């Protein structure tokens with residue numbers, strides 16, 4: 174257990190079962206299985222090209238898996254079973270609702286430049302969830318306060334630093350009231366001096382019980398915020414477990430090699 178939180182012992186919120194993904198002849202995910210419990214924070218680690226982003230993108234169907242299943246609270250993501258027992262892809266509108274329950278924060282924040290910060294945060298709840306604008310704005314202001322940007326509500330993204338823009342993107346993702354937050358290397362496009370403020374927001378979310386799956390190269394964050402880290406290599410999970418164990422005690426040669434290759438200043442200490 175990390176970040177001073179209690180992870181629920183409930184049934185898994187998310188189950189990934191034998192997930193496969195190929196791009197043409199290139200098999201990128203070769204049967205990945207994992208589960209995420211409510212309030213758990215899972216770190217996906219591994220070398221460049223090991224399949225971390227592809228795995229995350231498959232979770233909410235930004236990439237359609239080639240095989241396997243993903244279940245959120247027992248409901249299959251992206252597919253439904255007809256009354257005749259046939260499995261078929263979900264309609265676009267139902268898929269949009271499922272996606273909303275697994276909000277994603279990307280490396281590049283992609284805020285709408287012509288909308289204010291608050292406008293960026295409220296658009297999803299209004300358009301996708303059908304929330305009344307007034308309610309969405311109240312929620313948006315609360316979430317902006319949570320990421321330390323309440324005073325920027327009326328600013329336009331261009332006036333904000335990269336770190337601030339990424340914090341807006343986190344508020345925007347939270348506004349969908351997701352069951353799980355997915356983070357795809359949320360700090361890797363930032364100047365080094367802006368990384369800490371984003372990691373701190375993520376650490377606060379972790380402490381407050383947000384269920385999170387995080388692809389990261391930030392070893393200190395993985396160590397301090399994650400309940401479990403999963404090491405991917407060549408599209409397969411080669412090690413998993415508590416961060417301290419996986420990062421410093423595992424006897425698995427691939428894990429030892431991977432963590433030995435990480436920069437020392439990135440391998441421990443505060444976020």
Ligand SMILES: Nc1ncnc2c1ncn2[C@@H]1O[C@H](COP(=O)(O)OP(=O)(O)OP(=O)(O)O)[C@@H](O)[C@H]1O
Pocket residue numbers: 196201219220221222223224225226227228
């Ligand atoms: N849309 C795509 N079409 C073809 N190949 C892809 C596509 N997306 C990813 N790949 C390939 O899948 C492999 C895994 O990529 P992925 O981005 O999942 O790795 P990663 O572990 O997240 O790497 P990084 O840390 O560099 O982001 C790579 O060889 C990549 O080129």
